[in-house]
Amino acid sequence: MQRLTPDQYVDGILAGDRLILSRAITLVESSLESDQVPALQVLERIMAQTGRSVRIGITGVPGVGKSTFIETFGKHLTGLGKKVAVLAIDPSSRRSGGSILGDKTRMETLSMDPSAYIRPSPAGGTLGGVANRTRETLLLCEAAGFDVILIETVGVGQSETLVHSMVDFFLLLMLAGAGDELQGMKRGIMEMADAIVITKADGANTAPADQAKGLYQNALHLFPPAPTGWVSPVLTCSALENRGIVELWQVITDHQSLLTRNGFHDRIRQEQNLEWMHSTIRRHLESRFYHLPGMNEKIGAAEEAVRNGHLLPLQAALQLLGPTA
Ligand SMILES: Nc1nc2c(ncn2[C@@H]2O[C@H](COP(=O)(O)OP(=O)(O)OP(=O)(O)O)[C@@H](O)[C@H]2O)c(=O)[nH]1
Ligand SMILES: [Mg+2]
Numbered sequence: 001m002q003r004l005t006p007d008q009y010v011d012g013i014l015a016g017d018r019l020i021l022s023r024a025i026t027l028v029e030s031s032l033e034s035d036q037v038p039a040l041q042v043l044e045r046i047m048a049q050t051g052r053s054v055r056i057g058i059t060g061v062p063g064v065g066k067s068t069f070i071e072t073f074g075k076h077l078t079g080l081g082k083k084v085a086v087l088a089i090d091p092s093s094r095r096s097g098g099s100i101l102g103d104k105t106r107m108e109t110l111s112m113d114p115s116a117y118i119r120p121s122p123a124g125g126t127l128g129g130v131a132n133r134t135r136e137t138l139l140l141c142e143a144a145g146f147d148v149i150l151i152e153t154v155g156v157g158q159s160e161t162l163v164h165s166m167v168d169f170f171l172l173l174m175l176a177g178a179g180d181e182l183q184g185m186k187r188g189i190m191e192m193a194d195a196i197v198i199t200k201a202d203g204a205n206t207a208p209a210d211q212a213k214g215l216y217q218n219a220l221h222l223f224p225p226a227p228t229g230w231v232s233p234v235l236t237c238s239a240l241e242n243r244g245i246v247e248l249w250q251v252i253t254d255h256q257s258l259l260t261r262n263g264f265h266d267r268i269r270q271e272q273n274l275e276w277m278h279s280t281i282r283r284h285l286e287s288r289f290y291h292l293p294g295m296n297e298k299i300g301a302a303e304e305a306v307r308n309g310h311l312l313p314l315q316a317a318l319q320l321l322g323p324t325a
Pocket of ligand 2: 066067068
């Protein structure tokens with residue numbers, strides 16, 4: 001696609017032009033060498049207009065109801081007069097290539113809402129790389145005037161930690177009656193959650209959802225108290241019947257006011273910025289190393305030597321890293 005000048009992107013974004021916002025996001029997502037400097041220039045120039053949104057991360061296992069929840073929750077927020085952007089970090093979209101298309105049809109009403117903007121997750125690259133671009137996309141959306149940014153991720157592996165490192169409020173969606181082993185797996189994620197929402201609390205699932213709420217409330221009590229003073233609540237909701245949505249938004253605004261009052265809001269964002277800087281450094285160092293001239297062949301030879309037992313993995317790694325190691 002033809003590129004605009006950095007100023008054209010900036011003017012368009014600040015004017016709230018969706019088309020230009022989308023093109024600017026494509027620019028910051030690009031791995032083309034020639035896009036790197038203009039992308040940085042755009043980001044530098046919009047920086048002063050960022051930081052004013054409520055950044056919310058949403059996670060949960062596939063099928064828990066994330067997309068349906070975002071649709072209902074997003075509509076509630078636009079109903080309150082808020083502009084809502086939906087971003088996704090979806091490691092599975094790289095494998096299947098299809099899940100976001102599915103999402104767009106699930107968020108049909110929201111995607112047609114003039115106050116909402118849904119951006120498919122960036123494809124390709126490492127999870128870390130994709131996450132970095134999501135941070136930058138978030139800033140572009142803030143500069144374009146979005147009040148609430150929802151970042152969705154599938155509940156697998158590292159992606160929660162990444163989303164957690166870029167949001168103010170981290171929401172974990174859970175199903176009633178999920179197996180013990182699943183709950184065990186989720187412990188680390190539960191500890192990061194600012195609220196747990198039991199989804200699909202409707203029909204025959206209402207009672208199990210209430211039961212699950214009690215269980216998770218007890219489980220959360222076992223975690224050490226958060227330094228922010230926030231006590232993570234457990235709620236039930238039905239996205240289909242539009243229940244629990246108002247209450248959840250209240251919880252999020254309560255959280256915002258507490259952390260704004262006690263200074264943690266800014267402190268956490270500062271720490272997230274440092275983490276962003278370091279993860280960018282790590283990503284660039286790694287990419288620089290693997291792209292060194294002749295590195296492919298050297299790695300091939302080293303792999304062979306390690307496979308044959310001629311070299312210890314540590315020796316091989318240190319040799320490849322060279323004098324800097
Ligand atoms: N009864 C009921 N069903 C729901 C509710 N929310 C979602 N569902 C259903 O649960 C299924 C999965 O919902 P999605 O919103 O696609 O779930 P998801 O977490 O986005 O799934 P992935 O994108 O695959 O990770 C769909 O068939 C929805 O209709 C709800 O509040 N009540
Ligand atoms: Mg989904």
